[in-house]
Amino acid sequence: MYTSTIETANIRCLIKSEEIKLISLAKAQYEGFISQGEPDIEIEIHNDLNAGKYRDLPSADLKPNYGHINIISKGVKVFFARSDFAGYIDMKNRRGEATLSNLSAVPLDSCLRICYALMAVIHGGFLLHSAGVAIGEKGYIFCGPSESGKTTITRLAPSSTTILSDELTLIRKLNGFYRAFGTPFYGDFSRSGTNVSVQAESLFLLKKDKKVYLQRLRHTEALSVLLSNVFFFTTEFNMTKKLFSLCCDLCTTIPIYELHFLPDGTFWRHINDIA
Amino acid sequence: MTSPEDYIVPDKRTASRILEKEAVILTPQDSMLHTLNRVGTRIWELADGTRTIEEIATIISDEFEVEKATARADILGFVKELEGKGMITVRKDRTSEVK
Numbered sequence: 265m266y267t268s269t270i271e272t273a274n275i276r277c278l279i280k281s282e283e284i285k286l287i288s289l290a291k292a293q294y295e296g297f298i299s300q301g302e303p304d305i306e307i308e309i310h311n312d313l314n315a316g317k318y319r320d321l322p323s324a325d326l327k328p329n330y331g332h333i334n335i336i337s338k339g340v341k342v343f344f345a346r347s348d349f350a351g352y353i354d355m356k357n358r359r360g361e362a363t364l365s366n367l368s369a370v371p372l373d374s375c376l377r378i379c380y381a382l383m384a385v386i387h388g389g390f391l392l393h394s395a396g397v398a399i400g401e402k403g404y405i406f407c408g409p410s411e412s413g414k415t416t417i418t419r420l421a422p423s424s425t426t427i428l429s430d431e432l433t434l435i436r437k438l439n440g441f442y443r444a445f446g447t448p449f450y451g452d453f454s455r456s457g458t459n460v461s462v463q464a465e466s467l468f469l470l471k472k473d474k475k476v477y478l479q480r481l482r483h484t485e486a487l488s489v490l491l492s493n494v495f496f497f498t499t500e501f502n503m504t505k506k507l508f509s510l511c512c513d514l515c516t517t518i519p520i521y522e523l524h525f526l527p528d529g530t531f532w533r534h535i536n537d538i539a
Numbered sequence: 540m541t542s543p544e545d546y547i548v549p550d551k552r553t554a555s556r557i558l559e560k561e562a563v564i565l566t567p568q569d570s571m572l573h574t575l576n577r578v579g580t581r582i583w584e585l586a587d588g589t590r591t592i593e594e595i596a597t598i599i600s601d602e603f604e605v606e607k608a609t610a611r612a613d614i615l616g617f618v619k620e621l622e623g624k625g626m627i628t629v630r631k632d633r634t635s636e637v638k
Binding site: 482483484487488491499501504505508509512515516 | 552554556558559561563565567568570572574
């Protein structure tokens with residue numbers, strides 16, 4: 265069995281497989297996020313969706329779906345499937361399995377994102393559909409769905425900034441403070457974030473507009489924004505309750521704004537004004 | 540049918556928090572987030588299973604300066620709505636637990 269351990273936000277996921285090519289792929293894909301530390305979860309990856317190696321998938325009520333990921337929670341297990349992969353994560357025993365239809369980064373990366381979506385909550389954080397940018401020791405998080413401008417924000421960041429991600433930033437409370445962590449998960453920016461963390465300073469909901477301004481949100485509005493943009497994959501009650509509590513905590517801790525912006529970088533002046 | 544002598548508690552399947560004097564309630568079974576206004580939030584705060592609906596109506600009547608009959612009728616309607624959404628449980632007996 266070949267292995268590689270990925271680490272982000274101090275959460276380590278060990279990937280193991282009998283396919284050395286898959287582990288080599290993982291090491292290349294997640295360069296900068298490879299760790300030697302003790303894993304928090306182990307995922308065994310198989311190749312070939314039709315090989316019959318996947319035993320526990322409740323296939324009667326969960327069928328792979330093109331594009332969308334089908335998710336079912338059964339007790340402590342979360343089952344997931346798409347056209348190119350299927351698997352489960354056992355949150356109690358901190359292990360999982362996944363079978364990929366082909367040896368490529370896309371299905372592997374999707375499985376890992378699901379794993380981190382769950383593990384983050386277990387460890388007092390969450391993955392947020394967001395671009396994250398670090399300016400010095402301060403982290404600025406820009407959230408929104410696809411096509412909202414996350415990659416644009418990333419591309420327009422000043423040269424002195426560090427990119428945490430243009431797609432999924434991990435927010436986690438450590439030592440009483442919320443920190444924003446770089447992740448290896450990227451979108452159109454086409455490269456991993458930097459494996460660093462900074463204190464989460466402000467969070468912005470992106471709104472493309474014809475003028476540039478910030479509008480501070482009330483806590484209830486901010487909570488709705490967070491919950492709408494969290495990357496999360498279970499309906500298990502205790503996990504959902506924990507995520508809700510984390511989001512409530514965050515929106516009362518850091519300011520959350522609507523950022524109305526033009527795709528020309530002028531919005532950075534407004535952000536600097538509140539820094 | 541709910542009566543003013545009944546007690547009300549948040550449903551155990553909900554998660555809630557008061558943010559800037561507004562109650563936000565998550566019903567995980569449908570992932571819906573509900574926000575209550577000032578009066579609704581106050582009723583939610585009082586719904587800990589130790590007060591009857593009638594006692595809550597007395598408090599609401601005093602604090603919001605409305606007729607008690609109006610408060611009672613509004614609360615009964617509100618409880619019916621929340622119960623329908625799985626947010627509140629109506630009990631015949633006083634609970635010994637405080638939320």
